[in-house]
Amino acid sequence: MREQYFDKMLYGGDYNPEQWPKDIWEEDMRMFNEAHINSATINVFSWARLQPSENEYDFSELDAVIERLAKEDMEIVLGTSTAAIPAWMCRKFPDVTRVDFEGRKHKFGHRHNHCPNSPSFKRFASELVHRLAQRYSGHPNLKIWHISNEYSGECYCEQCEKAFRVWVKDKYETIEVVNEAWNMSFWGHTLYEFDDIVVPNYLGDGIHDTAAAFAGLSIDYRRFNSDSLLNNFKMERDIIRLYDKETPTTTNLMGTYKGLDYFKWAKEMDIVSWDNYPSYNTPLSHTAMNHDLMRGLKGGESFMLMEQTPSQQNWQPYNALKRPGKMRVQSYQSIAHGADSIQFFQLRRSKGAVEKFHGAVIEHAGHSNTRVYREVMELGRELKRLGDDLIGAETKARVGILFDWDNYWALEYTSGPSVALRYVDQIQRYYDACYSRHVDIDMLHMDSKFSKYDIVLAPVLYMVKEGVSEKIDAFVSQGGTFLTTYMSGIVDQSDNVHLGGYPGPLRETLGIWVEEIDALAPGTTNILATEAALFSQGRYKCEMLCDLVHLESAEMVVAYNSDFYKGMPAVTKNRFGSGEAWYVGTVPEQTMLNELIAHILTEKEIETFDDVPEGVEIASRVKGEKTFYFIMNHRNDVQQFHSSFKGCTDVLTNQKVSDKIQLEPFDVKLLVKK
Ligand code: GLA
Numbered sequence: 001m002r003e004q005y006f007d008k009m010l011y012g013g014d015y016n017p018e019q020w021p022k023d024i025w026e027e028d029m030r031m032f033n034e035a036h037i038n039s040a041t042i043n044v045f046s047w048a049r050l051q052p053s054e055n056e057y058d059f060s061e062l063d064a065v066i067e068r069l070a071k072e073d074m075e076i077v078l079g080t081s082t083a084a085i086p087a088w089m090c091r092k093f094p095d096v097t098r099v100d101f102e103g104r105k106h107k108f109g110h111r112h113n114h115c116p117n118s119p120s121f122k123r124f125a126s127e128l129v130h131r132l133a134q135r136y137s138g139h140p141n142l143k144i145w146h147i148s149n150e151y152s153g154e155c156y157c158e159q160c161e162k163a164f165r166v167w168v169k170d171k172y173e174t175i176e177v178v179n180e181a182w183n184m185s186f187w188g189h190t191l192y193e194f195d196d197i198v199v200p201n202y203l204g205d206g207i208h209d210t211a212a213a214f215a216g217l218s219i220d221y222r223r224f225n226s227d228s229l230l231n232n233f234k235m236e237r238d239i240i241r242l243y244d245k246e247t248p249t250t251t252n253l254m255g256t257y258k259g260l261d262y263f264k265w266a267k268e269m270d271i272v273s274w275d276n277y278p279s280y281n282t283p284l285s286h287t288a289m290n291h292d293l294m295r296g297l298k299g300g301e302s303f304m305l306m307e308q309t310p311s312q313q314n315w316q317p318y319n320a321l322k323r324p325g326k327m328r329v330q331s332y333q334s335i336a337h338g339a340d341s342i343q344f345f346q347l348r349r350s351k352g353a354v355e356k357f358h359g360a361v362i363e364h365a366g367h368s369n370t371r372v373y374r375e376v377m378e379l380g381r382e383l384k385r386l387g388d389d390l391i392g393a394e395t396k397a398r399v400g401i402l403f404d405w406d407n408y409w410a411l412e413y414t415s416g417p418s419v420a421l422r423y424v425d426q427i428q429r430y431y432d433a434c435y436s437r438h439v440d441i442d443m444l445h446m447d448s449k450f451s452k453y454d455i456v457l458a459p460v461l462y463m464v465k466e467g468v469s470e471k472i473d474a475f476v477s478q479g480g481t482f483l484t485t486y487m488s489g490i491v492d493q494s495d496n497v498h499l500g501g502y503p504g505p506l507r508e509t510l511g512i513w514v515e516e517i518d519a520l521a522p523g524t525t526n527i528l529a530t531e532a533a534l535f536s537q538g539r540y541k542c543e544m545l546c547d548l549v550h551l552e553s554a555e556m557v558v559a560y561n562s563d564f565y566k567g568m569p570a571v572t573k574n575r576f577g578s579g580e581a582w583y584v585g586t587v588p589e590q591t592m593l594n595e596l597i598a599h600i601l602t603e604k605e606i607e608t609f610d611d612v613p614e615g616v617e618i619a620s621r622v623k624g625e626k627t628f629y630f631i632m633n634h635r636n637d638v639q640q641f642h643s644s645f646k647g648c649t650d651v652l653t654n655q656k657v658s659d660k661i662q663l664e665p666f667d668v669k670l671l672v673k674k
């Protein structure tokens with residue numbers, strides 16, 4: 001069952017009144033009301049105030065903040081404050097701080113910095129959450145529990161090492177099985193007992209973030225670290241549940257952040273939320289993919305946009321202002337891909353420390369006569385008018401793209417064949433090919449129901465875990481179209497090769513086998529030759545990796561046209577049962593990929609929008625009988641195109657559109673088809 005937690009769109013953001021005197025709070029309330037802000041995320045980094053020493057708690061300020069917000073009938077997103085540890089704790093209980101990849105023990109400083117396996121951290125965090133939950137559960141304005149903040153990073157301390165040994169024992173049971181899994185006969189690494197296991201950091205078998213001497217060990221450490229932080233989350237959530245059976249819990253995620261297996265996390269969260277901080281040059285499609293991934297985490301349920309800046313960031317190298325209208329179109333992009341809230345970091349800009357140049361609804365000028373404030377207010381008015389029209393609306397995608405953190409980690413730990421290989425980039429290329437046709441996409445995980453889709457794309461499916469190839473077989477034989485690429489079907493869950501020729505367990509479905517993998521240096525290419533009618537040209541370039549493919553039952557669609565493997569297949573298609581399985585054995589130029597995907601989409605009669613100008617995005621959400629089409633101009637220019645939307649009403653202006661869509665700079669149309 002899809003849960004629906006909102007009856008209107010939450011509009012607000014992080015609010016830190018503890019940094020300001022009380023007369024400023026009054027100003028804040030006035031300005032929030034005027035801007036139609038209806039929610040505030042509070043208490044995210046207040047541990048030091050709530051608990052000034054080991055045995056002392058003080059909730060008076062938080063009480064006052066909650067009371068003041070409640071008086072304005074604001075919805076409260078209540079942080080648990082455990083994302084930054086207080087100075088006294090680091091001083092008295094040094095086990096709370098982390099040891100990093102280089103083996104350095106950290107001191108008090110920064111945030112998102114606790115050791116997930118520290119007994120003191122767990123003790124103090126649980127005590128704090130007990131008190132918070134007891135005190136504020138049942139408060140009529142409490143809308144969401146926001147546990148910690150942006151869980152991230154790793155710890156390599158001795159506590160973690162000990163806990164890792166337990167985790168490993170739990171998973172593999174005997175040391176012999178561990179040796180087998182991590183292939184420890186290599187370099188004479190045989191482990192004799194569980195205590196021989198060393199955390200894979202720089203002092204052990206770690207090399208760096210994207211290389212490992214024993215990938216099986218390093219991948220397991222990532223799984224363990226993700227689980228350790230998730231245990232911290234679950235600990236807080238379970239304490240909250242002792243007092244509060246209903247209020248949904250979340251923690252704010254970060255898109256394709258590498259460190260945590262978000263699919264696993266999402267199972268434990270009531271609602272997914274995430275922080276969207278595109279840079280001035282982040283491709284639109286990357287933000288779109290991030291949103292789709294966040295929606296995919298709970299199988300298509302809407303998510304909260306927990307943070308975005310109304311104007312600029314401070315932590316990127318070049319923090320461009322969002323041009324007038326850009327914040328609005330980015331907000332609609334979030335909604336178009338599944339957001340049920342629009343929240344900013346932050347509501348009032350801090351006066352000191354690292355984020356003083358981070359944009360906020362209320363700027364340093366302190367009044368409402370600013371461009372940013374006006375834009376926030378206008379969007380607030382518009383969202384208020386929309387009411388619950390879009391809340392809980394669904395995306396009815398017929399194309400799914402597989403995304404998997406185990407694969408992300410494993411692919412990037414491999415030493416060879418090319419350092420240029422990055423997981424998200426490769427997934428993005430296939431996402432882009434769909435995105436360029438304005439097709440709605442679901443991001444899937446290994447347990448998703450493939451049969452819901454006409455097309456499943458699984459680029460760089462490097463690690464094929466147990467049960468996955470059987471699922472793919474079933475999907476294809478029942479009529480689905482499946483596509484995978486170079487660096488697929490290579491290893492099992494422990495990074496050991498599926499012997500007998502690549503792509504291992506996918507070989508029969510794809511009807512090919514791969515003998516060797518060539519890696520091309522930057523700037524060098526091979527040529528692809530094809531006569532297939534689906535392509536507009538006969539020649540394309542390819543780069544990075546070239547698989548030397550042999551046909552078994554598949555047919556060749558594209559061949560290499562140079563080097564010693566000239567004439568060997570580069571792209572193949574196999575009929576399998578009543579479906580089709582494609583293999584793309586190299587990294588072709590994007591035009592070719594777009595044409596290939598367009599062909600597959602057409603074959604499956606999936607609605608596409610062609611001839612839409614660059615920078616214009618179309619996405620849809622369905623609620624009841626209505627399909628909402630978001631037409632978004634992400635460019636600072638007027639754009640127009642012919643469309644099939646003639647006669648639809650733009651619910652933002654209440655006007656009907658003709659067959660020619662005209663968009664002003666950063667314009668948005670929200671068209672309804674019944
Ligand atoms: C993150 C954090 C916030 C704030 C913003 C600034 O998303 O969660 O506390 O630091 O970044 O962009």
Ligand code: ZN
Pocket residue numbers: 098099115116117118155156157158159160161
């Ligand atoms: Zn630790």
